[in-house]
Amino acid sequence: MTMSVQERNSGSGGKEDESEDESEILEESPCGRWQKRKEQVSQGSVPGIETASLAMDTEEGVEVVWNEVLFSDRKVFNALEDKIKAMFENLMQVEHPNIVKFHKYWLDMRENQARVIFITEYMSSGSLKQFLKKTKKNHKTMNVKAWKRWCTQILSALSYLHSCDPPIIHGNLTCDTIFIQHNGLIKIGSVWHRLFVNVFPEASVHGRVRHHRDEQRNLHFFSPEYGSAEDDYAIDIFSFGICALEMAVLEIQANGDSVVSKEAITSAGQSLEDPLMREFTQSCVRHEAKMRPTAHDLLFHRVLFEVHSLKLLAAHCFINNQYLLPENCVEEKTKSFDPNGIMAEIEHSGRPGVQLKYSHVSPLELDKFLEDVKNGIYPLMNFASARPHPVPRALSLSQEPMETVKTPTPEPQEMETRRVVQMHCNLESNEEGTRTHLSLFLKMDDKLHRQLSCDLLPTDSSKDLASELVHYAFISEEDCEKLARFLEDELSKHRGGAPGSSGAMFPMH
Numbered sequence: 001m002t003m004s005v006q007e008r009n010s011g012s013g014g015k016e017d018e019s020e021d022e023s024e025i026l027e028e029s030p031c032g033r034w035q036k037r038k039e040q041v042s043q044g045s046v047p048g049i050e051t052a053s054l055a056m057d058t059e060e061g062v063e064v065v066w067n068e069v070l071f072s073d074r075k076v077f078n079a080l081e082d083k084i085k086a087m088f089e090n091l092m093q094v095e096h097p098n099i100v101k102f103h104k105y106w107l108d109m110r111e112n113q114a115r116v117i118f119i120t121e122y123m124s125s126g127s128l129k130q131f132l133k134k135t136k137k138n139h140k141t142m143n144v145k146a147w148k149r150w151c152t153q154i155l156s157a158l159s160y161l162h163s164c165d166p167p168i169i170h171g172n173l174t175c176d177t178i179f180i181q182h183n184g185l186i187k188i189g190s191v192w193h194r195l196f197v198n199v200f201p202e203a204s205v206h207g208r209v210r211h212h213r214d215e216q217r218n219l220h221f222f223s224p225e226y227g228s229a230e231d232d233y234a235i236d237i238f239s240f241g242i243c244a245l246e247m248a249v250l251e252i253q254a255n256g257d258s259v260v261s262k263e264a265i266t267s268a269g270q271s272l273e274d275p276l277m278r279e280f281t282q283s284c285v286r287h288e289a290k291m292r293p294t295a296h297d298l299l300f301h302r303v304l305f306e307v308h309s310l311k312l313l314a315a316h317c318f319i320n321n322q323y324l325l326p327e328n329c330v331e332e333k334t335k336s337f338d339p340n341g342i343m344a345e346i347e348h349s350g351r352p353g354v355q356l357k358y359s360h361v362s363p364l365e366l367d368k369f370l371e372d373v374k375n376g377i378y379p380l381m382n383f384a385s386a387r388p389h390p391v392p393r394a395l396s397l398s399q400e401p402m403e404t405v406k407t408p409t410p411e412p413q414e415m416e417t418r419r420v421v422q423m424h425c426n427l428e429s430n431e432e433g434t435r436t437h438l439s440l441f442l443k444m445d446d447k448l449h450r451q452l453s454c455d456l457l458p459t460d461s462s463k464d465l466a467s468e469l470v471h472y473a474f475i476s477e478e479d480c481e482k483l484a485r486f487l488e489d490e491l492s493k494h495r496g497g498a499p500g501s502s503g504a505m506f507p508m509h
Helices: 016-023 074-091 128-138 144-162 193-199 216-221 235-251 262-270 275-284 295-299 310-320 327-334 363-377 462-471 477-496
Strands: 025-028 034-040 051-057 062-071 102-109 112-121 178-180 185-186 344-348 351-357 418-427 436-444 449-456 501-505
Touching: 034 062, 034 216, 062 074, 074 102, 074 193, 102 462, 128 178, 128 235, 144 185, 144 295, 185 193, 216 462, 235 262, 235 275, 262 275, 275 295, 310 363, 310 418, 418 477, 436 462, 436 477, 462 477
Parallel strands: none
Antiparallel strands: 025 034, 034 051, 051 062, 062 112, 102 112, 178 185, 344 351, 418 436, 418 501, 436 449
């Protein structure tokens, strides 16, 4: 779901009244958490979306986007209702720090029409296209380090989507659907463009469905095979290559034409002074789809690949295990150190060594670095092979009907041999009681910890969940039965009690 930012009014006098009108609350979600405002935002070409308005998340105190899809024919909606529900349930299961977040959806049923409302993350800083235009207007050039960092974040998101089982194809990656925050965090939106095209037929929704490729100014982002039966993840790589090229040169000149030509793309690529950047972008936009590299391969390209620093590896380890540490532990720990104390020393034969003192490290800079790592600005993608992400089949449907698609049983990647010595879980249900969020903490026999989380439906069984954890090598087969019993007991207690959260710990001897 692509959100591009509408320019806000500024000034005084009558514009203050206009601002007050825009902040007027027009509608509330059934749970009361989301409040729709009058002010609208420009919604990139996601098929079928009628309106997109700013809204307030009253729990988090942040702005979000309130999207609406209106079905003028109730009968058509009834025929699609199961597919629509399945699609939106699946949308909420995919999470990545470099992908625009999908929060919530609900249905509004009227006598002759139906409305689907869903809430998405609001990208307040604007699109990458807007940023590049401002940079060019100020007669500045793109910083190479920033270019590499942005490419890595975009590829991190694409690698996540393409490594899902089955792969998810974005199908609408342009500089208009990539967003940049003030802290340098990149997020891609409109991830579910293809799924919306498949589920929302043009005749069923109110208004005109407009495909993004129909916009002449963005035609050059789409690969030659786009829309054919044979297209696959390679179309995303082509689009990424054009984005990477535009990030480097700020804009690919159309030379007065309505469409950016192949010659203009070639000329922009050849204008790059760095031969590695030139090779990198050219490999992405090859005419033959099979000749294009994967997102994972590109993360290992010489222009991007670097051996991660011990500092970055330690930061990721810290963030991944933060639930085990007390709040503000970094601040408290740094206060206890002697500023003149030596934390590391490098010895050299025949010349003085180098001493690193605690005073050389700024606690504020360390806090900011940890926050950036947590937000996804420095992904750890080219250090180890990522485990494939299993997602529901509905998320990557092609034009074939949903009913005819069968999910193949995936092959296990490896087997876990370590035993679980202690288990702890926390359960929290939503307000409607239709979904329970499970956070599972496992202590292994080598004293390492594993944290897992997922959303459970009332129909999910603890036995199936435990078997799935064995299948994906999160626990050993010997622990399957004990974990299933533990989860069954805790789920029974939780579902039998009052709504809210609960937790329990179980030692395994």
